[in-house]
Amino acid sequence: MRKIKLILTYEGAHFSGYELQPGKKTIRGELENALHKLFKTPLKTISASRTDAGVHALAQVVGFQLNNSIPTPKIASALNSCLPDGIKVVKAEEVGEDFHARYGAKSKEYEYLIYNGDIMPPFYEKLAWQMKYKLDLVAMRKAANILKGKHDFKSFCASRSDDKDFVRTMYLISIRKRKIRIWNGQDVSVISIRVKGNGFLYKMVRNMVGTLAEVGLGRTSLKDVRQILSGKDRKLAGRTAPADGLCLLKV
């Protein structure tokens, strides 16, 4: 029995999220279908992160056990030929028996893109959150500093969650303007929020981004942010930012 680690990238708009859901097209479902087709036997996979519907990934980590002698360098292209549009295996490697995609993940990094302007280029509709009113980045950075470090993030955890321990450590929360570019001559300015932590609660990044955006709009003060964090109550925090703008960068 071999243990295989995959790096997956996907465009979240095509799928109903990562986790299996009966009757829905999910990333895990499509991956396990492709594995079944390729190896003629059902295989179970474990992912580092269970991204929500609409959330993208540059480098999701997935592990599975394999009883087949296919050379490791051939796994990625063989799987890619069985996968639908929207998902690609970037890399496959054989790992030790003690590898666990979820419990072995030491940190995760996400990026959230906000298009802060009137006319959002249609190429980015599924990749960024459009906010028309100008956001105050200085205030948002101050609020981000409050959230940085080790805290009980219960206020930023969606209620549907079955988490019990709400303490997580945020190593990095950076907010900066940068350019994204597809077509020649069209550099589009976006606000990039990067968050790196030792783990994340259900919908935590989107809830944090939602609150930071409220701060950027001047609707939530820094004092409010401190109270939201210390209150440990989801009802205190701001809205949940839409899934489109979020991407799992790396694990």
Place this chain on the structure above:
Amino acid sequence: MRKIKLILTYEGAHFSGYELQPGKKTIRGELENALHKLFKTPLKTISASRTDAGVHALAQVVGFQLNNSIPTPKIASALNSCLPDGIKVVKAEEVGEDFHARYGAKSKEYEYLIYNGDIMPPFYEKLAWQMKYKLDLVAMRKAANILKGKHDFKSFCASRSDDKDFVRTMYLISIRKRKIRIWNGQDVSVISIRVKGNGFLYKMVRNMVGTLAEVGLGRTSLKDVRQILSGKDRKLAGRTAPADGLCLLKV
């Protein structure tokens, strides 16, 4: 009666091309629906280019006559609130009576993106043509030089065309590698082919790109390219490149 010029941007994958087609979702159809909704009367529009299904635009030019006193600066946002996902009006301005979006266009510039590698990031599936075998850019640039200038481009005109005069002038055909970027840390290298000319025949850019790609693969020689051009016969040229990679940059 006022004459209004619009600059439109759209993601071609959402539509069955620019021109009206019964029972299909087209860019012109959606724009004229939005105009009808906004101004309570059917309005006819004329575009600089009739892009094919799947082809994108950064700055399509569209003109129409309007018998309504709406202030010009309000037209773009009013129309955008009536348009579906995938199309945006970037700008509206009032122009002179002699303005004609199609016959007034002095030149058009297109860009075509090729992803030349094994694993195409899913974010670019509808925005670039994937070619797995390495393309020889030096040979492609030499072939582009043959096509540059004033020629009869009948060999590059799709047969369904009702064009009669096949002479066009290509001011620029540039082929270079550049980076496209959406997510932090993922700079994707693509081959960008930019073509600027005084006009284009039906499917001409895609037919030129198809032939240039054959040259890049070593399947078509520079001598062949000269023969294709002088032969004035569509059957001589290579395949038509897919629509996904093509974008009308400006008029």
